Amino acid sequence: MAQHAHPDEQTEQFEAGLHGNLIRPDDADYDDARAVWNGMIDKQPALIARCRGVGDVISAVDFAREHDLLVAVRGGGHNVAGTAVCDDGLVIDLSEMQGVWVDPDAQTAWVQAGATWADVDHETQAFGLATPGGVVSATGVAGLTLGGGIGHLRCKYGLSCDNLASVDVVTGEGEYLTASDDENPELFWGLRGGGGNFGVVTGFEFGLHPVGPDVATCLVFYPGTRLAECLRRYREYVVSAPEEASTLTSAGVMPDEEIFPADAVDTSKIGIVGCYAGPIKDGERALRPLREIGEPIADFSGTMPYVEFQQLFDEDYPDGMRYYWKSLYLDGLSESAIDRIAYWSDVAPSPLSTVDVWQLGGAIAGVDVEDSAFAGRYAPYLLGVEANWERPEDDDANVEWVRDCLDGMRQFSDGSVYLNFPGFFEEGDDMMRSTFGPAYERLVALKDEYDPTNLFRRNQNIAPSENARSDGGACHD
Numbered sequence: 092m093a094q095h096a097h098p099d100e101q102t103e104q105f106e107a108g109l110h111g112n113l114i115r116p117d118d119a120d121y122d123d124a125r126a127v128w129n130g131m132i133d134k135q136p137a138l139i140a141r142c143r144g145v146g147d148v149i150s151a152v153d154f155a156r157e158h159d160l161l162v163a164v165r166g167g168g169h170n171v172a173g174t175a176v177c178d179d180g181l182v183i184d185l186s187e188m189q190g191v192w193v194d195p196d197a198q199t200a201w202v203q204a205g206a207t208w209a210d211v212d213h214e215t216q217a218f219g220l221a222t223p224g225g226v227v228s229a230t231g232v233a234g235l236t237l238g239g240g241i242g243h244l245r246c247k248y249g250l251s252c253d254n255l256a257s258v259d260v261v262t263g264e265g266e267y268l269t270a271s272d273d274e275n276p277e278l279f280w281g282l283r284g285g286g287g288n289f290g291v292v293t294g295f296e297f298g299l300h301p302v303g304p305d306v307a308t309c310l311v312f313y314p315g316t317r318l319a320e321c322l323r324r325y326r327e328y329v330v331s332a333p334e335e336a337s338t339l340t341s342a343g344v345m346p347d348e349e350i351f352p353a354d355a356v357d358t359s360k361i362g363i364v365g366c367y368a369g370p371i372k373d374g375e376r377a378l379r380p381l382r383e384i385g386e387p388i389a390d391f392s393g394t395m396p397y398v399e400f401q402q403l404f405d406e407d408y409p410d411g412m413r414y415y416w417k418s419l420y421l422d423g424l425s426e427s428a429i430d431r432i433a434y435w436s437d438v439a440p441s442p443l444s445t446v447d448v449w450q451l452g453g454a455i456a457g458v459d460v461e462d463s464a465f466a467g468r469y470a471p472y473l474l475g476v477e478a479n480w481e482r483p484e485d486d487d488a489n490v491e492w493v494r495d496c497l498d499g500m501r502q503f504s505d506g507s508v509y510l511n512f513p514g515f516f517e518e519g520d521d522m523m524r525s526t527f528g529p530a531y532e533r534l535v536a537l538k539d540e541y542d543p544t545n546l547f548r549r550n551q552n553i554a555p556s557e558n559a560r561s562d563g564g565a566c567h568d
Contacts, residue, residue, distance in 0.1 A: 102138070105154045111147050111187060114139040124184065125176055127165075128229070130411040131486065132173030136163065139182040145259070145267060145293050151183045152291060153265045156546055163549040164291050167207050167231015171416045172513050174234075174287075174549050183291055185233070193218060198299040199256060204233040204292050208242075211297075212398050221302035221397060222254045228402045229410075233292055238510035238551075239284045239465045241473065243366040243400065246337040246453030248300050252283040252465055253458050259294040263542035271296075281537040284465025285527075286510050287550040288534070289541040300368075303397035307367040307374025309338065310391040310403070311382050312351070315359025318342055318433045322448070324384045325363065326424040329471070334453040336377050338365035342432065344442035355388045359437060366400055408479070412443075415478040415490050417497050418512035419504040420470035424448065428503040432474075435496040440488040441480035446496065449473040464534060466507050466526045474500055475512050510551045523553055 106113040114124045115138060124139045137160070140151040155162045161180025168175045168186065176182055185205035193200045195218040202211055208224035211232060215221050223244040225235045232251075235242075240251020248254065257271035258279065268290075270279035281289060313321050325340055332338070342361045345351075351360075363381045367374025371394050382392055408414075421428065436446040449472060456469050467473065476496045478489035493514070507526040524531050531553070538545070538555045545555055 101158070105140075105150065108150050109140060109142070109147050111141040111143040111184075114141060125182070126411075127168040127170075127173055127175050128408075128410050129171055129173050129414045131413045131415065132176060134163075134173065134176035134178050136177055136182045137179050139184050141184045141187055143187055145261065148183060148185070148261050148291050148293055149265050149267060151181065152261050152263065152546070155181045155183075156263065156265065156544070161549070162546055164287060164547065166204050166233030167229065167235075169207075169227075169230045170234045170511070171414050172551075177549050185291075185293070188293065191215075193220070193299070195220065200297045200299055202232050202295045202297060204231075204294060206232045208232060208235070208401065212401050215299055216302075216304055216396075216398050218299075219301055219304055220299035222297040222299050223248050223251050224401065225251075226401075227404055227408050229405055229408075232295060234287070235511060236295060237282060237285070237287045237292065239467075241449060241451075241509065241511070243337055244300070244302065244368050245455055246332075246450065247335045247368040249454035249458060250284070250465060251297075252463060253454070254298045255279075255283055256296040256298055258282050258292055258296070260290040260292045262290040263544060263546040267293075278537060278541065280462065281464050281534055283463040284510075285534050285537070286553070288538055288547060288553050290547060302368055305371060305394050306397045306400060307371045307378060308392060308395055308400050309363060309365035309378040309381050312345075312360045312362045312388045312390070313385060314355075314388060315342065315344075315361055315436070317385055318359070318361045318436070319429050321361045321363070321384055322424060322429045322432065325381070325448070326429075328380055329450045329452070332450070333369075333373075333377050335367050335369035335374065336365055337368070337450065337453075338363060338378075338381065339447055339449040340364075341445045341447045342436035343439060343445035345445065346442045350391070351389055357442065360388060361436075366397075407443075413480050413483070413486065413489070415493050415514065416512040417476050417493050417514040418509040419474045419497060419500055420451075420467040420507050420509070421448070421472040421474050421500075421503050422505065423471060423503070425503065428500070431499055431503075435476070435492075435499065438492070439478070440485065440492055441478060443479040443481075444489065444492070445475075445477050445479075447475040447477065449475060460530065464527065464530055466528070466530070467509060470505075470507075473509055474504070475509075476500075477512075513551050523551060527553075 165175035188205035209228035
């Protein structure tokens with residue numbers, strides 16, 4: 092192994108005890124196993140433990156701890172920062188743990204940590220139920236939920252993490268715990284939006300809500316020349332919009348020859364996307380103002396199956412394309428903020444990139460900060476800056492555009508970020524401190540208790556305190 096050598100005999104003993112597979116660099120399926128959604132990520136792990144259950148996860152955690160291995164945890168492999176893989180260490184791969192079990196009477200679902208939102212929607216919609224997920228169905232349940240989980244049902248039913256009833260986790264010491272309001276409640280608080288800092292989550296119990304099977308949706312595109320007007324009207328709309336409506340705007344070129352007229356394919360646009368979690372007729376009325384801002388380039392709004400709406404953007408984010416995303420919570424949509432959004436969307440080096448504004452509020456703001464670690468509860472909007480491009484030679488220009496845009500927009504924010512749109516790791520501890528504010532030290536205390544050696548640090552990391560490191564062993568830096 093490249094960095095952390097250990098005897099082959101011990102590796103063989105580890106492999107023999109797994110019900111899943113242990114994949115090495117010379118195995119035929121190694122390159123496929125180490126590949127993740129973001130084509131920018133090219134890591135070379137020493138070992139990939141493809142786990143089939145909790146027993147495998149405990150064995151993998153124990154092996155990594157005993158041999159001082161760097162650890163990455165893979166759920167869906169969809170995190171834009173590439174946290175699912177690492178160089179030279181051990182990947183604890185949960186991708187074969189995809190089970191979803193629904194109790195329609197209790198309106199709950201138990202979900203293994205390797206499942207995607209497509210897996211969850213497929214099972215829950217069989218009973219006309221759903222829990223808030225993301226907006227791309229290939230996204231993993233685990234990463235999205237631990238970082239909060241902002242999706243199409245957010246204003247009515249909150250974040251993914253708000254709908255958790257319990258979480259099963261393997262700690263850095265290899266201990267299997269359940270966290271809920273009744274068991275390990277402080278850990279449950281931290282897992283609800285505090286990221287993957289405290290262990291390997293193996294399963295989630297979610298509360299479900301009646302949704303669908305058909306929902307009223309909005310998907311309308313206006314010329315980019317009307318971006319400022321659209322954002323002003325959008326700002327007015329969200330003030331009085333019902334909580335059942337969750338909407339966002341997306342500004343960029345979005346050159347789709349299949350859906351836009353030929354003369355509009357390569358021009359700038361602003362799209363408005365929304366879903367109504369309630370009766371279809373009510374939803375049509377509630378979303379109509381977003382469709383009447385002016386003459387649209389295209390309007391695909393209407394009634395469609397909820398599962399189909401959840402998959403609407405899957406083709407826009409294919410495996411292997413190159414992605415770099417960052418975010419800020421905005422304190423409003425002032426005229427100056429709108430002006431800067433227009434500027435940054437116009438100068439994007441890739442026509443596939445967008446500057447997005449997500450409506451927040453509603454049920455998100457209805458959860459007390461004492462009940463969940465998630466930051467950004469009370470921000471009215473989230474700004475998402477998505478660089479999406481195809482060629483490696485364009486990496487520098489696209490990454491620079493995102494960073495410059497975020498620097499230019501910080502004046503409209505308190506500086507906190509959404510953990511699921513984090514960029515890479517260049518901001519480190521300062522970013523986490525500014526995001527969590529007073530809750531940061533509470534998260535450090537949890538880290539001290541459940542992972543004092545920082546075994547789980549391939550994430551938006553909250554490091555343990557110096558005292559915990561000296562008491563619990565050397566920090567794996």
